[in-house]
Amino acid sequence: MAVSAPQQATGQVATRKSREPRNVFQRASRQWADYTYIMPALLAMFFVIAYPIAYTIYLSFYSTPTAGDNVWNGLTNYTSIITAERFWMITQNTMYWTIVSTILAFIIGTAAALVAQREFIGRGLVRGIFLIPWVISHVATAYIWVWIFHSDYGLVSGMLMDLGIISSPLVILDSTTWAMPALILVNVWKDFPFIMIMMLAGLQTVPEHLLRAAKIDGASTWAQFRHVTLPHLKGVIIITLLLTIVMNLNHFTLPWIMTGGGPASSTHIWITEVYALAFRSLRFGIASAFSVILFIIMMSMAYFYVKAMTAGDDRRR
Numbered sequence: 001m002a003v004s005a006p007q008q009a010t011g012q013v014a015t016r017k018s019r020e021p022r023n024v025f026q027r028a029s030r031q032w033a034d035y036t037y038i039m040p041a042l043l044a045m046f047f048v049i050a051y052p053i054a055y056t057i058y059l060s061f062y063s064t065p066t067a068g069d070n071v072w073n074g075l076t077n078y079t080s081i082i083t084a085e086r087f088w089m090i091t092q093n094t095m096y097w098t099i100v101s102t103i104l105a106f107i108i109g110t111a112a113a114l115v116a117q118r119e120f121i122g123r124g125l126v127r128g129i130f131l132i133p134w135v136i137s138h139v140a141t142a143y144i145w146v147w148i149f150h151s152d153y154g155l156v157s158g159m160l161m162d163l164g165i166i167s168s169p170l171v172i173l174d175s176t177t178w179a180m181p182a183l184i185l186v187n188v189w190k191d192f193p194f195i196m197i198m199m200l201a202g203l204q205t206v207p208e209h210l211l212r213a214a215k216i217d218g219a220s221t222w223a224q225f226r227h228v229t230l231p232h233l234k235g236v237i238i239i240t241l242l243l244t245i246v247m248n249l250n251h252f253t254l255p256w257i258m259t260g261g262g263p264a265s266s267t268h269i270w271i272t273e274v275y276a277l278a279f280r281s282l283r284f285g286i287a288s289a290f291s292v293i294l295f296i297i298m299m300s301m302a303y304f305y306v307k308a309m310t311a312g313d314d315r316r317r
Helices: 005-019 024-059 076-083 085-117 123-135 138-148 155-162 179-203 208-216 221-232 234-249 253-258 270-279 284-309 311-316
Strands: none
Touching: 024 284, 076 085, 076 284, 085 123, 085 179, 085 234, 085 270, 123 179, 138 155, 138 179, 138 253, 179 234, 179 253, 208 221, 221 234, 234 284, 253 270, 270 284
16 A cells, blocks of 8 residues: 655654653653763863863962962952063063964965965975975974074174174174064064965955856956955954964964073063973962963953854855
């Protein structure tokens, strides 16, 4: 006897309902069974991420003498940080380091992406050369550039003296004037390939027919880039800039290895100051409070990053 389509659908719905948990306890037990599979990962995240964050917040409300128990001091650590002139000096260094590094790396990375996108002989080789700074470790990069900038044996001073431009060795990393620009130069050299990759991926999404139509209408190369390419890269640009800013705010290896925050704290930024407070001065309470402040700043950056990532979803809805 043939079964109609509505009867088949009714039977399938009844079968699914019979398989579903009949009460809250059955549903909860099924969910807990699912959670058991990811429990090891959750425990690892708790001990690696959640517990250190919670303990840092707890420690930020205590003074930590080198001998004896921790002493509760409430918000004293936070107020002493905010009211200290050193904090604002280091904040100025951090803003200088972050903003200039981000802008220069973005300009160079975007230019490199535009070059790497074009069709020409040896494009693969050029792309590989552009990626060399990115694949070199930060530690190796720092030591290489320390020797390049060395006043007595460095490549920069040696070349300038051989060319007759300077008569005495050039002091760079030991100068309060030139140390930070030198660090920014190295940081830009190290990070522009990341921006190149991000922008190159974004350039692949630009509709080719729009570029051809603009070219047929007589638009110049700059007009095509401004009115066709840039609007399609808006989301990629925002995300790339946010990621680069966060990376620069957390950049510890280059400034610490190359200058250690010196000379005269002219290259100290937030992250190196936290390390110096904790492991050089052993002021763990102050360092924890400083870390909490940085954590709040980073979380605000993360909020804008998530907003940028979900902007397309909101528009589609």
